[in-house]
Amino acid sequence: MNRFEPRDPDYRETLAGYVAAQSYLGLIGASLGAVAPGDVEYRVPFRREIGQQNGFFHGGVIGGIAEAVMGAAASTLAAVGSNVVGAEYKINLLSPALGPLLVARGIVVKPGRTLIVCRADVEVEDEHGARTLCAIAQGAMAVIAPRAG
Amino acid sequence: MNRFEPRDPDYRETLAGYVAAQSYLGLIGASLGAVAPGDVEYRVPFRREIGQQNGFFHGGVIGGIAEAVMGAAASTLAAVGSNVVGAEYKINLLSPALGPLLVARGIVVKPGRTLIVCRADVEVEDEHGARTLCAIAQGAMAVIAPRAG
Amino acid sequence: MNRFEPRDPDYRETLAGYVAAQSYLGLIGASLGAVAPGDVEYRVPFRREIGQQNGFFHGGVIGGIAEAVMGAAASTLAAVGSNVVGAEYKINLLSPALGPLLVARGIVVKPGRTLIVCRADVEVEDEHGARTLCAIAQGAMAVIAPRAG
Amino acid sequence: MNRFEPRDPDYRETLAGYVAAQSYLGLIGASLGAVAPGDVEYRVPFRREIGQQNGFFHGGVIGGIAEAVMGAAASTLAAVGSNVVGAEYKINLLSPALGPLLVARGIVVKPGRTLIVCRADVEVEDEHGARTLCAIAQGAMAVIAPRAG
Numbered sequence: 001m002n003r004f005e006p007r008d009p010d011y012r013e014t015l016a017g018y019v020a021a022q023s024y025l026g027l028i029g030a031s032l033g034a035v036a037p038g039d040v041e042y043r044v045p046f047r048r049e050i051g052q053q054n055g056f057f058h059g060g061v062i063g064g065i066a067e068a069v070m071g072a073a074a075s076t077l078a079a080v081g082s083n084v085v086g087a088e089y090k091i092n093l094l095s096p097a098l099g100p101l102l103v104a105r106g107i108v109v110k111p112g113r114t115l116i117v118c119r120a121d122v123e124v125e126d127e128h129g130a131r132t133l134c135a136i137a138q139g140a141m142a143v144i145a146p147r148a149g
Numbered sequence: 150m151n152r153f154e155p156r157d158p159d160y161r162e163t164l165a166g167y168v169a170a171q172s173y174l175g176l177i178g179a180s181l182g183a184v185a186p187g188d189v190e191y192r193v194p195f196r197r198e199i200g201q202q203n204g205f206f207h208g209g210v211i212g213g214i215a216e217a218v219m220g221a222a223a224s225t226l227a228a229v230g231s232n233v234v235g236a237e238y239k240i241n242l243l244s245p246a247l248g249p250l251l252v253a254r255g256i257v258v259k260p261g262r263t264l265i266v267c268r269a270d271v272e273v274e275d276e277h278g279a280r281t282l283c284a285i286a287q288g289a290m291a292v293i294a295p296r297a298g
Numbered sequence: 299m300n301r302f303e304p305r306d307p308d309y310r311e312t313l314a315g316y317v318a319a320q321s322y323l324g325l326i327g328a329s330l331g332a333v334a335p336g337d338v339e340y341r342v343p344f345r346r347e348i349g350q351q352n353g354f355f356h357g358g359v360i361g362g363i364a365e366a367v368m369g370a371a372a373s374t375l376a377a378v379g380s381n382v383v384g385a386e387y388k389i390n391l392l393s394p395a396l397g398p399l400l401v402a403r404g405i406v407v408k409p410g411r412t413l414i415v416c417r418a419d420v421e422v423e424d425e426h427g428a429r430t431l432c433a434i435a436q437g438a439m440a441v442i443a444p445r446a447g
Numbered sequence: 448m449n450r451f452e453p454r455d456p457d458y459r460e461t462l463a464g465y466v467a468a469q470s471y472l473g474l475i476g477a478s479l480g481a482v483a484p485g486d487v488e489y490r491v492p493f494r495r496e497i498g499q500q501n502g503f504f505h506g507g508v509i510g511g512i513a514e515a516v517m518g519a520a521a522s523t524l525a526a527v528g529s530n531v532v533g534a535e536y537k538i539n540l541l542s543p544a545l546g547p548l549l550v551a552r553g554i555v556v557k558p559g560r561t562l563i564v565c566r567a568d569v570e571v572e573d574e575h576g577a578r579t580l581c582a583i584a585q586g587a588m589a590v591i592a593p594r595a596g
Contacts, residue, residue: 024207027176027198049176052234058173059235060216064209071208085201086208087562088587090239090388090537092415092438094408109434110392114561115534115589117390119417119434136407136417138436140390140535140587142562236413237438239388239537241564241587243557258583259541263412264385264440266539268566268583285556285566287585289386289438289539291413322505325474325496347474350532356471357533358514362507369506383499384506388537 038108057097069106070118074141081146089139187257206246218255223265223290230295238288336406367404368416372439379444387437485555516553517565521588528593536586
């Protein structure tokens with residue numbers, strides 16, 4: 001499945017720093033799950049604050065975590081010292097996201113030098129551990145080169 | 150500019166209830182701005198909690214508010230008693246969203262019976278009130294008919 | 299891989315009729331490849347007429363075949379007598395599509411009753427049969443119910 | 448409306464050459480309409496060959512012309528000698544495109560140095576000249592710098 005070599009040998013530390021620097025992730029309560037080069041998982045437990053009018057995870061949170069996990073996956077393959085920012089993404093919401101845990105997985109499809117194209121799957125897990133795919137996403141992350149100097 | 154007739158004469162009250170029911174909007178600190186049929190504005194003041202690693206508004210918040218404001222615009226044109234949920238959306242992030250206020254405006258382009266297609270513009274406002282377009286979005290909101298009863 | 303049951307036992311005949319009715323497919327020279335429920339392949343040989351300024355397959359053809367193959371995949375899971383039309387799609391172009399054959403594969407991700415969400419991969423094949431992924435797509439196809447009658 | 452200065456003073460000639468080099472445009476019968484910096488129109492008369500199963504313009508043609516007209520609009524603002532290629536786009540199909548003429552208009556929203564973000568509106572014109580919006584699109588075109596030499 002995983003075919004990419006990280007450009008940064010310390011990509012796990014880099015990713016941990018990247019996650020820690022994004023206070024939005026703390027706000028929605030996201031934490032890192034499994035990590036491999038070009039393949040990252042975020043986990044978001046349900047709280048009422050991130051719900052919508054019917055008690056499901058809000059579409060804005062689902063889109064936000066999909067974007068964030070694609071950015072994280074891209075960051076594991078970016079050059080040392082570069083800055084990864086979302087350029088664009090698209091998401092289809094498939095099923096009501098009802099359950100105690102949201103699991104988003106971002107996978108790099110094409111690790112370009114300036115644009116890294118990714119896909120993401122977002123699943124909701126119920127009390128018994130059964131998962132339902134609730135959203136799929138696709139987008140491009142931009143790699144901002146480190147400043148010379 | 151505005152060419153749509155609301156199906157629900159009390160669409161402003163319906164929208165206010167819709168907004169109040171979405172605790173996610175409270176979490177990111179969004180409030181309603183200008184409202185017309187098929188044309189709604191949300192305003193989000195900056196706080197560190199909704200930022201990313203460089204101190205800009207996080208892409209997940211920008212996507213989330215774009216989705217939310219398109220849903221809100223669609224809800225002003227949906228049938229009485231129906232439920233509007235995001236089906237899909239796409240966003241391009243244009244410029245770093247750096248400033249004290251994010252203003253998202255959602256506009257209905259095609260108010261279908263089961264799918265309402267919208268566009269959104271997201272601007273960031275600086276300390277002097279000058280605005281920069283920082284993201285554009287496009288998507289379809291699904292209208293779930295009220296249960297027969 | 300394939301987990302869907304077709305609603306239409308004669309879905310292969312239905313698909314063949316669907317393909318034959320779309321003269322656009324003839325115009326670009328697309329033909330059906332492998333077919334399974336919710337999983338369809340189109341093949342498009344290169345001709346100068348479907349190229350762009352650098353001699354690659356034109357982005358409009360790549361997007362068009364991606365949309366068409368998602369529609370075809372969706373049509374294999376739609377109800378008997380229904381009409382499948384594209385509602386929306388998004389595509390990322392990954393690599394120059396240079397080679398004698400384009401192969402597009404559409405896969406159904408979520409076969410809803412009124413919207414069928416799909417993904418597509420488009421590969422270009424070189425003279426030696428080696429393939430390069432040149433585009434990925436994602437979109438929703440709308441199912442128009444048969445007229446009562 | 449139009450706020451962009453072309454980087455290339457001969458952008459009209461450059462665009463005409465760009466259009467002539469894309470044989471795909473000839474295949475679907477597209478011709479240039481109105482042109483301004485960052486704002487280009489293509490016109491496509493209906494022929495059976497570019498239709499789908501119900502006699503409408505095929506979704507693949509609508510997506511293709513939307514992509515092409517965004518690329519053309521972007522090319523009017525790109526640096527002299529650069530090469531504009533589609534990076535990604537998204538389209539919502541709003542109404543059946545039934546009529547003798549398709550008119551696609553691409554507008555640049557953000558003319559970045561390496562990515563130019565655009566929107567497009569596609570209208571169908573009936574026998575009496577009345578137009579219906581049948582699709583809206585949004586996407587990013589990539590600017591490939593001229594080779595040093």
